[in-house]
Amino acid sequence: HYLYSARDAFTPAMLQGKRVIVTGSSMGIGEQMAYRLAEMGAHVVVTSRSQEALQKVTSRCLELGAASAHYLVGSMEDKAFTESFVARASELLGGLDMLVLNHITSCPMSLFRGDMNMVRRVMEVNFLSYVTLTAAAEPLLSRSNGSIVVVSSLAGKVPTPLVAPYSASKFALDGFFSSLRREYSMTKVNVSVTLCVLGLIDTNTAMRAVEGIMSMPSAPKEECALEILRAGALRQEEMYYGASTWMSPLLMNPGRKLLEVLLSDYFNANLFVSKKTDP
Ligand SMILES: NC(=O)C1=CN([C@@H]2O[C@H](COP(=O)(O)OP(=O)(O)OC[C@H]3O[C@@H](n4cnc5c(N)ncnc54)[C@H](OP(=O)(O)O)[C@@H]3O)[C@@H](O)[C@H]2O)C=CC1
Numbered sequence: 001h002y003l004y005s006a007r008d009a010f011t012p013a014m015l016q017g018k019r020v021i022v023t024g025s026s027m028g029i030g031e032q033m034a035y036r037l038a039e040m041g042a043h044v045v046v047t048s049r050s051q052e053a054l055q056k057v058t059s060r061c062l063e064l065g066a067a068s069a070h071y072l073v074g075s076m077e078d079k080a081f082t083e084s085f086v087a088r089a090s091e092l093l094g095g096l097d098m099l100v101l102n103h104i105t106s107c108p109m110s111l112f113r114g115d116m117n118m119v120r121r122v123m124e125v126n127f128l129s130y131v132t133l134t135a136a137a138e139p140l141l142s143r144s145n146g147s148i149v150v151v152s153s154l155a156g157k158v159p160t161p162l163v164a165p166y167s168a169s170k171f172a173l174d175g176f177f178s179s180l181r182r183e184y185s186m187t188k189v190n191v192s193v194t195l196c197v198l199g200l201i202d203t204n205t206a207m208r209a210v211e212g213i214m215s216m217p218s219a220p221k222e223e224c225a226l227e228i229l230r231a232g233a234l235r236q237e238e239m240y241y242g243a244s245t246w247m248s249p250l251l252m253n254p255g256r257k258l259l260e261v262l263l264s265d266y267f268n269a270n271l272f273v274s275k276k277t278d279p
C-alpha cells in the first residue's frame with residue numbers, strides 16, 4: 001500500500017517552477033533528467049566539462065518547456081570550480097529547490113592493481129565533490145525546504161569486483177548522505193536526502209564499460225531519469241531502479257534501519273538542538 005500510494009502521490013506539477021541543479025548532465029541519465037525537468041516546467045542548470053554538449057542540452061530543455069535553462073562548464077576535479085559552482089548556479093536560478101548529484105569520472109572495469117591516482121580521482125569526483133556541493137547548497141536548501149538527490153548504484157550497496165574504486169565511492173555516498181539525513185532529522189532541518197540505487201542503465205558509457213565483461217539486463221535511461229526525480233520530489237529516503245524486483249527488499253536492509261534508530265538513542269540529545277552544534 002505504501003509503495004503504491006507513494007507512486008500515486010507524484011505529479012509533474014510538483015516540479016513545475018522548481019529551481020533544480022543537475023550535475024553530469026551533458027549525456028546519459030543526467031541529460032535525461034534535465035529533459036524530464038524541462039517537460040515539467042522547472043528551472044534547470046546543467047553542468048559538465050563539455051560546453052558544446054551542454055549548449056545542445058539547454059537548447060533542447062527550452063524546446064521542451066523549461067521555465068529557464070542555463071549551463072555552467074567545468075570539471076568537478078577542479079576544487080575552485082566545485083566550490084563556486086552552487087553560488088553561480090543559484091544566482092542563475094534565483095535560489096535552489098533541488099540539488100541532483102549525478103556526475104562520475106570515467107574508470108574502466110578492471111582488477112585493482114594499486115593504481116592510487118585512479119582511486120584518488122574517483123573518490124575526488126564521485127564522492128568529495130558531492131560533499132563540497134552539498135555544503136554550499138545547504139543554506140539555500142534549508143531556506144526552500146528543498147531536496148538533495150544522490151545518484152548511486154547497486155555497486156554502492158553490494159561489493160562488486162572490477163569496480164573497487166567506483167564501488168568505494170558509492171559506498172561512501174551512502175555512509176555520508178545517510179548520516180547527514182539522520183543529522184537533518186535530529187536537528188529539524190527540513191531538507192530531504194534521497195539515495196538512488198540503480199542497476200544497469202542503457203547509457204553509452206555503461207554499455208561500453210560492461211561489453212564483453214558482464215551480461216546483465218539494462219533499463220532505459222529515459223524512465224530511470226523520471227523515477228529518480230519522482231523519488232526526489234516525494235522526498236523518499238532511498239529508491240531502487242533497474243535491479244530485479246526481488247533485489248529491492250534485500251537492499252532495503254531493515255536490520256540497518258532498526259540499528260540506525262536504536263543507536264541514535266545513545267547520543268546526548270542536547271547536541272542536536274541546532275545544526276551548528278560542535279561535537
Ligand atoms: N549507467 C548505469 O548503468 C548506471 C549509472 N549509475 C550512476 O548514474 C550516474 C550517471 O551515470 P551515466 O549517465 O551512465 O554516466 P555518463 O557517463 O553517461 O555521464 C556522466 C556525466 O558526468 C560528466 N562528467 C564526467 N567527468 C566529469 C568531471 N570530471 N566533472 C564534471 N562532470 C563530469 C560527463 O560529462 P563530461 O564528460 O562532458 O564532463 C557526463 O555528463 C552516475 O552517478 C552513475 O554512477 C548507477 C548505476 C548504473
Ligand SMILES: C[C@H](CCC(=O)NCC(=O)O)[C@H]1CC[C@H]2[C@@H]3C(=O)C[C@@H]4C[C@H](O)CC[C@]4(C)[C@H]3CC[C@]12C
Binds near residue numbers: 106109160199209
Ligand atoms: C564502470 C562504470 C563507471 C565508470 C566508467 O564510466 N567507465 C567507463 C570508462 O571508463 O570509459 C560503471 C557505471 C555504472 C556501473 C554499473 C552499475 O552501477 C550497475 C551495476 C552494479 C553492479 O554492482 C555491478 C555491475 C553494474 C552493471 C556496474 C558496472 C560498472 C558501471 C558500468
